[in-house]
Each structure stands twice: as C-alpha cells, then as structure tokens.
Amino acid sequence: MTKNTSLFWSGLLKVGPALLLAFLLAPWSKLEAQSGPTFTADVAPILFETCVSCHNPNGIGPMPLLSYDEVRPWARRISLKVQAREMPPWHLDLTTGIQDYKNDISLTDEQIATIVTWVESGSPEGDPAALPPLPEFSDGSDWRMAEQLGPPDFVMKAPPYTIAANAQDQWWVRNTTFEGVIDEPRYVRATELKGTYPLGVRVLHHGHAMLSSQSADGQRASGPIGRQGVGKAGDRFPDGTGMLIYPSGEINWNLHYFPIDEEVRSERAEAAVWLYPRGYEPEFATRGEQFFAADTGPGGLWAQDLLLPPNSIKSQQGVRVLNQPALITSFRPHMHMRGSAQSLEAVYPDGRREMLARVDKYNHVWQIAYEFEDGVAPLLPKGTSLVITTTWDNTEDNPNNPDHRQWVVFGQRGVDEMSHTWLGITYLSDDQFEHMVAERRRSMSAPKAGP
Ligand code: HEC
Missing domain, CATH: 2.60.120.230 (Jelly Rolls)
Structure with a gap:
C-alpha cells in the first residue's frame, strides 16, 4: 500500500503540470470553441444576406460563395476585401458627408470583425445544422x-x-x-x-x-x-x-x-x-439623372483640361450654380481606371460650405449611384454652388492603374480618362422648396417615438 501510495504520488508529480495545464485550459478552450465564429452560424448569414446576390453561378461576382467548400479557399481574400471595404462594393468615404442611403449594402464594423475573427481562427465550418437556407437570387x-x-x-x-x-x-x-x-x-x-x-x-x-x-x-x-x-x-x-x-x-x-x-x-x-x-x-417633374460636373460643356472636364503626367496624382474641380432650388436624390461619380476619389460639396448662398458625399475608394468597374435617404437628401436653395472635385491617381500605388508610366488624356476608352457626375436632381419651385424645408424642420423637431 505504501508502495502504491508513493507510486501514486510520484506519478502525479510527473503528470501534474500537464494536468494542471489541462485543467486551466479546458474551460477556456471549451468556451472559445463555443463563442468563436463559425461558417454556418456566423459567417454564412452575412454572406447570404450581402454577397450571394452577385457571388452565385450566374451572378456578376467572379466566384460563387454559396457553401463552405466554395468559401473556404477564398477566406483570406474575403477578409482583406471586407476590411478594405472594397467588398461589398460601397466605396463612400465613411468619415465625411451624408451616410444614410436607400441602397446601402455596406457591412457593419461588427460584421467585418466577425469575418476577420473567423478567418484568423482558421475558418472553422461549425455545425452544419446551423446553416441558414440559401436566399433566392435573380439570375439577371x-x-x-x-x-x-x-x-x-x-x-x-x-x-x-x-x-x-x-x-x-x-x-x-x-x-x-x-x-x-x-x-x-x-x-x-x-x-x-x-x-x-x-x-x-x-x-x-x-x-x-x-x-x-x-x-x-x-x-x-x-x-x-x-x-x-x-x-x-x-x-x-x-x-x-x-x-x-x-x-x-x-x-x-x-x-x-x-x-x-x-x-x-x-x-x-x-x-x-x-x-x-x-x-x-x-x-415634381424631373428630367432624370443629369450631368453636372463643370461649366466646360456637356462632358464636363474636357480634353484640354485633362492631362495626367506619368506617376502623378492630380485633382480638378468643376462648379455649377443652381439657378433654381433643387432636391438631390442620388450621386454617381464617373471616372476611368486612374480615378480614385470624387466629392460633391455645396456652397450655400450665405457662404457655408458642406460636404454632401465623397467616394474615396473609387473603382471604375463599379458605377454605383448612391441614393440619399428621403429625410437627408440635399435640399438646396437657389444660388447654391455645387462643387465637384475629382482626383486621379496615376501612380503605381493605384491597384487599378494599368500603366503608371503613361501620359493620360481625355477619351472614351477605359485607359483614357474623364470625370463627371450623374446627379439625380429634381428642380423645385420656390413654393415647393419652402414647403419641403418646413416639413423637414417639423419632422426634425417632432418628439421621438418610444420610451
Ligand atoms: C453587386 C455585386 C457584388 C456584391 C454584392 C459582392 N461582390 Fe464581391 N465581387 C463582385 C465583382 C463583380 C468582383 C470582381 C470585380 C472587383 O473586384 O471589384 C468581386 C470581387 C470579389 C473578391 C475578389 C476576388 C478576386 O479575384 O480577388 C472577393 C474576395 C469578393 N468579391 C468577396 C465579396 C464578399 C465577401 C461580399 C459580401 C460581403 C461581396 N463580394 C459582395 C461582385 C459583388
């Protein structure tokens, strides 16, 4: 018995540290396995809601993202693209201008963190039973x-x-x-x-x-x-x-x-x-989306204005004065492969200046019209100046640049450049304008619902 006892103690001494370690780690690792994001429970719901409308076999996305097997090889790339906010395509500058849009498909910071953590922890699949049903999507x-x-x-x-x-x-x-x-x-x-x-x-x-x-x-x-x-x-x-x-x-x-x-x-x-x-x-009568970039004619910043030296960054501005009050419903910047940013600002008749919207991750592949939410769509008095600023990046740092050693001029091809903005714009009578301004004030000062 004594022998057995001492064997017991010496044995325990040998495995003790390991046991202790196992004891200390067990609850934690178990907790982590339970709370770490998995594909089926946490990532698939995000992808199904935001990505598969394009990333399906008939969609415009280059690869389908419908199952774990399809997503797994792309995990790291997905993590990079969502962190850079290049995917889903929503290229607005989130630090300035209006942020409420009807067609906003961007991910929340929390959703991005879920995807990033999932990839960093080895992209586990999780319980197949947790997988949500695939949404229906249009084949075009x-x-x-x-x-x-x-x-x-x-x-x-x-x-x-x-x-x-x-x-x-x-x-x-x-x-x-x-x-x-x-x-x-x-x-x-x-x-x-x-x-x-x-x-x-x-x-x-x-x-x-x-x-x-x-x-x-x-x-x-x-x-x-x-x-x-x-x-x-x-x-x-x-x-x-x-x-x-x-x-x-x-x-x-x-x-x-x-x-x-x-x-x-x-x-x-x-x-x-x-x-x-x-x-x-x-x-309200509208003429649809209208071209609005510079005073240099329909086409905006024309050939004589546009010359990008090799390896350069350049900006140009166009100004248009509204000779009638107007409601701006959408903003769609248009440049080509060297385009990197475009902003829309209002300078009010009293001199106040306001950034309405800015795209800072422009990519020519995408022609997105950012549709302002009704309550915040710019409502501009007569005499407001609309200032459009375009920036082109003809350096190596621009991933969309086919060749930073070239001089670039105005033209229709994707390798040439241009700059304009399509605005959804509705012109208003003075009465309509006053009425809409009053209505907005009322809804802003109305007491909020709820407790
Ligand atoms: C509106 C359609 C659309 C939506 C929505 C969309 N994508 Fe894409 N995706 C594309 C297209 C088109 C490309 C190729 C062009 C590009 O990269 O801009 C692309 C490219 C990518 C790439 C790069 C592929 C490569 O070859 O490197 C990744 C990764 C990606 N998407 C992931 C996502 C994820 C994740 C989501 C959702 C959070 C998403 N996409 C939402 C259409 C879309």
Missing part, C-alpha cells in the same frame, strides 16, 4: 424593378451588335426611332437597362438610353429611359416625381462593352420603362 434574366412595380409598361431594344471575344473595351453609339409606343404624353416613374440574358448581361459594362421626344404641337422633352452600370440597374424616381415623355422621338443608345473571352453575337441591350397611370400629373 428578369427586371429588378419588377419586384416592386410589376412588369414594365414597355421595353425598347437597341440594334444588334456583336462583341468580339478578346478585344479592347468597345463604346458603341446608335440612334433608333421612338414611335407608336405611347399615344399621349406620359410621366415615367422608373427605368431600367440591361444586356440580354445570359451573355449580354455579363458583357455590358454600362450604358445609357436617352430619349428625345416631342408632342404633336412641338413641345420637347429629353431624358434617360435607361441608365445602367455594374452595380446599378436603373432609376426609380421618388413617389410623386416623374419624367415627362412625348409620343414621338428618337432614342440615343450609348453602350460600353467589356469583352468576356467569349464572342457575344448580335447582342441587343434592352431598356424597360414603368409609367405613372394615364392622366396622372406628379407633383
């Missing part, structure tokens, strides 16, 4: 606006164009007539433009369809019946706002294609239009 064959508005009232098609498999990007412009589609002046409520499913959807990078129309008695109107870019399908005007069109006219198609290593034969882009009911007169 249907109109997105149809979800809210039903089928469009009419669809116009561009003439056919064949896009070569391997070629430079192609910019293609044609006119078609607009006759016999509507029989009286009507107000447009929403528009959407896309390539034809499936290949056309992938090859169209961005495009515009501008309708110039006139009435029997010679009244004229012009505006977009389709404005698309990667990340943006169309425009829906705020309720009570419409764009007038007349029965007879011409559509100017302006389509920019990026070849996809596969020939796309006789592609015909399509523009869909949703109308307000017959006889309906909206309170």
Whole structure:
C-alpha cells in the first residue's frame, strides 16, 4: 500500500503540470470553441444576406460563395476585401458627408470583425445544422424593378451588335426611332437597362438610353429611359416625381462593352420603362439623372483640361450654380481606371460650405449611384454652388492603374480618362422648396417615438 501510495504520488508529480495545464485550459478552450465564429452560424448569414446576390453561378461576382467548400479557399481574400471595404462594393468615404442611403449594402464594423475573427481562427465550418437556407437570387434574366412595380409598361431594344471575344473595351453609339409606343404624353416613374440574358448581361459594362421626344404641337422633352452600370440597374424616381415623355422621338443608345473571352453575337441591350397611370400629373417633374460636373460643356472636364503626367496624382474641380432650388436624390461619380476619389460639396448662398458625399475608394468597374435617404437628401436653395472635385491617381500605388508610366488624356476608352457626375436632381419651385424645408424642420423637431 505504501508502495502504491508513493507510486501514486510520484506519478502525479510527473503528470501534474500537464494536468494542471489541462485543467486551466479546458474551460477556456471549451468556451472559445463555443463563442468563436463559425461558417454556418456566423459567417454564412452575412454572406447570404450581402454577397450571394452577385457571388452565385450566374451572378456578376467572379466566384460563387454559396457553401463552405466554395468559401473556404477564398477566406483570406474575403477578409482583406471586407476590411478594405472594397467588398461589398460601397466605396463612400465613411468619415465625411451624408451616410444614410436607400441602397446601402455596406457591412457593419461588427460584421467585418466577425469575418476577420473567423478567418484568423482558421475558418472553422461549425455545425452544419446551423446553416441558414440559401436566399433566392435573380439570375439577371428578369427586371429588378419588377419586384416592386410589376412588369414594365414597355421595353425598347437597341440594334444588334456583336462583341468580339478578346478585344479592347468597345463604346458603341446608335440612334433608333421612338414611335407608336405611347399615344399621349406620359410621366415615367422608373427605368431600367440591361444586356440580354445570359451573355449580354455579363458583357455590358454600362450604358445609357436617352430619349428625345416631342408632342404633336412641338413641345420637347429629353431624358434617360435607361441608365445602367455594374452595380446599378436603373432609376426609380421618388413617389410623386416623374419624367415627362412625348409620343414621338428618337432614342440615343450609348453602350460600353467589356469583352468576356467569349464572342457575344448580335447582342441587343434592352431598356424597360414603368409609367405613372394615364392622366396622372406628379407633383415634381424631373428630367432624370443629369450631368453636372463643370461649366466646360456637356462632358464636363474636357480634353484640354485633362492631362495626367506619368506617376502623378492630380485633382480638378468643376462648379455649377443652381439657378433654381433643387432636391438631390442620388450621386454617381464617373471616372476611368486612374480615378480614385470624387466629392460633391455645396456652397450655400450665405457662404457655408458642406460636404454632401465623397467616394474615396473609387473603382471604375463599379458605377454605383448612391441614393440619399428621403429625410437627408440635399435640399438646396437657389444660388447654391455645387462643387465637384475629382482626383486621379496615376501612380503605381493605384491597384487599378494599368500603366503608371503613361501620359493620360481625355477619351472614351477605359485607359483614357474623364470625370463627371450623374446627379439625380429634381428642380423645385420656390413654393415647393419652402414647403419641403418646413416639413423637414417639423419632422426634425417632432418628439421621438418610444420610451
Ligand atoms: C453587386 C455585386 C457584388 C456584391 C454584392 C459582392 N461582390 Fe464581391 N465581387 C463582385 C465583382 C463583380 C468582383 C470582381 C470585380 C472587383 O473586384 O471589384 C468581386 C470581387 C470579389 C473578391 C475578389 C476576388 C478576386 O479575384 O480577388 C472577393 C474576395 C469578393 N468579391 C468577396 C465579396 C464578399 C465577401 C461580399 C459580401 C460581403 C461581396 N463580394 C459582395 C461582385 C459583388
């Protein structure tokens, strides 16, 4: 017994430290296994909500992210992209300007932290039973606006164009007539433009369809019946706002294609239009998104202004004075591969200056229209100056720069440069402006609901 006892003690002495360590670690490691993020319980819900609408087999994302096996090889890259806030595509400067948008798809800091911690702890799968169901997503064959508005009232098609498999990007412009589609002046409520499913959807990078129309008695109107870019399908005007069109006219198609290593034969882009009911007169008339960059003409900062030396960073500004009060509903910066930032500021008639919105992670692949939330959409008095500042980065540090040793001038190709902004803008009468300002004051001073 004595022998046994001493054996027991000497044995315990040998394994003691290990036991002690195990004892100390056990509850902790168990706790960690329980609380550390896993794919099925913590990461998949974020990806399903925010990423798979594009990252699915038919989507515009380069790889599907529907299952653990599909996501696992991309884990580190996903962590980098979400930390840089390059994915999901939402490239606003979060430190300045308005931050409330209708179409905000950005992740919260907490969601980013979950993904980063998950990747740092070895990207565990977790309990398969915890996996949420896959959401339904569009394959690009249907109109997105149809979800809210039903089928469009009419669809116009561009003439056919064949896009070569391997070629430079192609910019293609044609006119078609607009006759016999509507029989009286009507107000447009929403528009959407896309390539034809499936290949056309992938090859169209961005495009515009501008309708110039006139009435029997010679009244004229012009505006977009389709404005698309990667990340943006169309425009829906705020309720009570419409764009007038007349029965007879011409559509100017302006389509920019990026070849996809596969020939796309006789592609015909399509523009869909949703109308307000017959006889309906909206309170606010808009001409759709408008070009607004500099006073140098339609096209903004033109060739003579734009010269980027090799390995340089350069900014340019354009100013436009509003000669009528206006409500700005959306902001879409447009530059090419060297574009890195663009901002929209207001200088009020009393001299106050305000940053309205700024994009600081610009990437030409994306043509996102940032749609201001109703309560904060800039409401600007007559005489306000809109200041648009563009910055190009033609250095090696710009990951989108194809060659920092080149001089770059104005042009249509992606390797040339340009700078403009599409604004969703509704001009207001003085009365409408006063009324909207008063309404905003009222809603701001109203007591908050809740305890
Ligand atoms: C609106 C469509 C869209 C959404 C939403 C989206 N992506 Fe992407 N993603 C793309 C496209 C297109 C690319 C390729 C172009 C680019 O990198 O900008 C891309 C690229 C990426 C890449 C880089 C791939 C590579 O080759 O290096 C990663 C990683 C990524 N996405 C992850 C995500 C994650 C994670 C989310 C959600 C949190 C997400 N994406 C949301 C469309 C999207």
